[in-house]
Amino acid sequence: MEKGGEWFSKLGTEGSGGTKIFCISGHVTKPGVFELPLGTPFKKVLEMAGGIRSGRKLKAVIPGGTSMKILSADAAMNMNMSYEDIAKMGSALGSGGVIIMDDSTCMVSALCHMMRFYEEESCGQCTPCREGAGWMWRILDRVVKRKATFSDINLLSDVTKQIEGHTICAFGEGSAWPVQGLLRHFRKEIESRCRDEPLIKKKI
Numbered sequence: 001m002e003k004g005g006e007w008f009s010k011l012g013t014e015g016s017g018g019t020k021i022f023c024i025s026g027h028v029t030k031p032g033v034f035e036l037p038l039g040t041p042f043k044k045v046l047e048m049a050g051g052i053r054s055g056r057k058l059k060a061v062i063p064g065g066t067s068m069k070i071l072s073a074d075a076a077m078n079m080n081m082s083y084e085d086i087a088k089m090g091s092a093l094g095s096g097g098v099i100i101m102d103d104s105t106c107m108v109s110a111l112c113h114m115m116r117f118y119e120e121e122s123c124g125q126c127t128p129c130r131e132g133a134g135w136m137w138r139i140l141d142r143v144v145k146r147k148a149t150f151s152d153i154n155l156l157s158d159v160t161k162q163i164e165g166h167t168i169c170a171f172g173e174g175s176a177w178p179v180q181g182l183l184r185h186f187r188k189e190i191e192s193r194c195r196d197e198p199l200i201k202k203k204i
Contacts, residue, residue: 042076128162
């Protein structure tokens with residue numbers, strides 16, 4: 001307040017002025033809340049949180065709370081924590097709730113838990129959100145239990161697109177975006193749990 005808005009703006013980048021409060025949680029040694037200049041490299045943020053726990057490796061990052069698209073480790077380690085840079089990576093900074101996941105994480109199970117939350121919390125006013133959140137959770141639940149087929153993966157993708165841009169508030173999109181990130185960066189992990197279409201027995 002004493003130094004003014006121009007001074008504050010220069011603490012960040014040209015497109016993301018000032019500082020932001022980041023809440024770092026998940027598989028890090030020292031979870032915490034940090035106020036940092038926008039544009040701080042993610043590598044530095046990870047170092048401030050003590051790095052990945054127990055010597056494990058980084059697998060995935062959600063940069064702005066569970067409603068943002070998941071990023072792979074490679075994408076995260078090459079990004080800066082600014083609105084424009086994370087947008088280039090295909091996600092968004094959102095609330096600044098940075099969730100770190102190490103290489104012990106089953107991405108499908110993690111997303112299944114998240115979708116269960118969105119399925120329960122949807123207010124039900126918008127059909128795409130009310131029905132779509134349930135569809136996404138049920139499909140991912142089938143994948144976790146190894147009862148899904150490869151066609152379910154395409155169905156999952158279609159459901160996210162039917163939700164995105166078709167609801168009154170952003171809650172629906174917030175449920176679809178993390179699944180889109182999963183499909184983009186961890187599709188092979190989903191495929192490894194699916195099977196071919198069931199054979200149709202011919203009547204003799």
